[in-house]
Amino acid sequence: MKHLMLTAIADISESLRSRWFMVYTLVFGGVVVALFVSGLTESRIMGFTGLSRMLVTYLQITMAVLPLFVLITTVRSVAGDREAGIFEYMLSLPVSLASWFWGKLLGRFFVVFLPVVLAMFGAVAWGIFKGVEIPWIQVLFYTGFLISLAWCFLGIGMLVSTLARSSDVATGAAFLIWLFLLLFLDLILLGSLIKQGLPPETIIAIALANPLQVFRTGAMLLFDPQLVLLGPSAYVILDNFGETGYLLWALVYPLLVGSLCAWLGYRLFRKGDLP
């Protein structure tokens, strides 16, 4: 446990000093500021107003940006460290491979999760200051969704880093994974449904397996319990899961995907050559 904590702390402080972290923090902080400045909290669009409207927009932006940031920075850092010879030295110290791998994962999770949540809670604090009603249940669910999404892509990132032998290959693979998942969001799925004549169950199953789509639908469900925005596929989701069931799915499924990928990555890391 001591080694795990030491590795996590070392990874956190290494990340806090790097440029990507500054950019990353500025992006999410900047998004929140931009949403306030653009007067989104004052607008009423499709029934969403105030902080709720802002959080919906923030989450949609986060869905696109967070996975890419997590994937790229994780693979660049982990595969880059191995390439640069950092693994050769650090793993010559008597730290267990489990402590090293999971410590790195935990440290990185803290670093990628913190700015996103701080930005969101910054918005909430601003809302409290302005006397706006705070949708606490939604804020808590959103926090859960963000934990789940960050963990999911961190796990995928660690798996890619273990599989790829160079940071360039790892970065390319991470970008392709992100693009692939992004392409299978609901609008494109709908297009496929119309064009290919695929059974709706197949399309919905693909949507339910895509952690990005799961996150997105979960976030929508909080503000739109009937999923009017989603169209006819909402019936399948609500008939099979129900509102609470789907919210739980949106919380648990990405966590499971991330954990499975991380576990696979760890198994491969243990089996293979370390540096």
Next chain:
Amino acid sequence: MIEFHGVTKRFRRVEVLKGVDLQIDRGDRVALVGSNGAGKTTMIRCLLGEYQCGGKVTVNGLEPRQHRTDVLKQVGFVPQISPPLKMPVGQLIRFAAGVCDSNPDNMIAVAQELGLDIRKIRRQPFNKLSGGQKQKMLISIALGRKCTLLVLDEPAANLDPEARHIFFQLLEERRDKAAMVISSHRLDEVASLVNRVVEMDQGEIVLNDHVADDVDMTSMLRCRLTLVRPSKAFAQTVSEWGFCDVRDETIWEGRVAGPDRLRFLGMLSRYAAILKGIHLDEAQDA
């Protein structure tokens, strides 16, 4: 203490180690020499449990891969190329001492002996240190804890003569308590530190021999050099060895660490044409 039994390692189609057999006992100081690509680094990485390999590697009867932490607690490693770590020096020492269950003060004390004041540089990122400072830091981490095996990859390459002398003294203190594997692509760099030479070529051991072990690692040699004429290049080189000009840049005096004598003579051989006299004798106040 260390046993390599039929150790093989293959990277795709290239066989880098071809059934290496080697036994190293406590008190052995082995020079692992060979040209680039001979398999020295691969062998070290197998020893550290960083590579999966065929055959069997054991350290005190334990396989490094299966008993990683138990084996590596006994091993102090200094790599040839310093890792480009961004973490501050102070944190690196705390991390290394933490995972090795050692006292960071011991590492700081070794650094101090090598002429590196950790208090002044503890906030500096490790990768911003000079080559010599990095090397001293890594040596301090390896020697500042209790270990029975030292694996050193070109350990003194970036050290100044004074730090080299102290480094040799530190090795001398561990002479009978630990085994040492010192890797180098040139034997003259490490010859006087070792009592065994293992030469590798294309993944095989081609020479495994004991060598004369008469050099006192803590000894110092007084040296006086006489030149036929002054030379700027010579002046710069011997100044780096800590020599002083005694007369018109034609007579130079200084001190050379005992184990460094071969390396020093190797350096002098480059200036054979302008050397008129070389006088070396053991200093009493080493």
